Amino acid sequence: MSAESGCGCGGIGTETVILACSGAADVGEVADQSARLLTRERAGNMACLAGIGARIEGMVKDAKEAATLLVIDGCQTSCGKKAVEGAGITKFLHLQLRDIGYKKGSTPPKEETIKIVAARARVILEEPRRDQSGCCEAGQDCGCSKSS
Helix, strand or coil: CCCCCCCCCCCCCCEEEEEEEECCHHHHHHEEEEEEHHHCCCEEECCCCCCCCCHHHHHHHHHHHHCCCHHHHCCCCCHHHHHHCCCCCCCEEEEHHHHHCCCCCCCCHHHHHHHHHHHHHHHHHHCCCECCCCEECCCHHHHHHCCC
């Protein structure tokens, strides 16, 4: 638990941190429930997106220090992505439900949908991530070789 935040909703000591929209729309609920499922399945640890948006120092620090940070947004407004960027966090993965075919107002939060979104998030988490030169980051094998 972060001393500054005073709550246990964070990715403390976790390599993969997941921040999800928990908005009022159906896709917000799907994003939230998908992140909770990923946490139960130990794919990562869900942290508090509202704390990032509120610029809670300890929560922002934890998100910046995460080895992998995934933001799951429900609708095209991408509040999660904007909150993370607004907090000065630049290194994160992003899953936008609209990009995988889900639309606000027509995506009931069914168990099957939540599982599909969580599965897509797992794929994103497992994909090799490339640095600015186009090569994979340290410790990942994607067939790219850098010359030192």
